[in-house]
Amino acid sequence: QKEVEQNSGPLSVPEGAIASLNCTYSDRGSQSFFWYRQYSGKSPELIMSIYSNGDKEDGRFTAQLNKASQYVSLLIRDSQPSDSATYLCAVNGIRDDKIIFGKGTRLHILP
């Protein structure tokens, strides 16, 4: 059974600090990794995708992937109150067109 695990939170971070969100997955064959942001009452919005080990930066967001440890993380620099949302980690296997979502981590940026 493929699983994606996230700490449900809430994770409280002061405005301007770095928010660090973590995710582990069970399927060693997974090849594609995604972070989605979901505001309350809204649909998930893709913010980052990562396919290779290492870091990928996009503005204030950095995704980090370590396939050996089966671990993917999302860093948000200079956190803003508008970053307060639930962040969903999603993982896809090479032989499977299905994405498995974690239950999400609630992030709360303290003004």
Place this chain on the structure above:
Amino acid sequence: NAGVMQNPRHLVRRRGQEARLRCSPVKGHSHVYWYRQLPEEGLKFMVYLQKENIIDESGMPKERFSAEFPKEGPSILRIQQVVRGDSAAYFCASSPLGTGEYEQYFGPGTRLTVT
């Protein structure tokens, strides 16, 4: 570029009625996925379709639920004889065809309320 479109955005049905949820994928996307999300819970995969084909329906309840993605027109998720437990947000996502192109883009969702 139009994103994924879903309608209706809100749907109220009485117990026993039928609910039809529609999803138009991003133009050029041929893969459609349906998810259900209960309040304070994660996204649950229901079904994965390509044009005229159901690829994976392992997340779909065996009874009362069906899905299609015809050659022309939107994908439809159909729930017959709805019950209160069907009340949830139903999201559709689409992705383009292509090796490694598995990013899924979500529509705004349909909030189904069964009274």
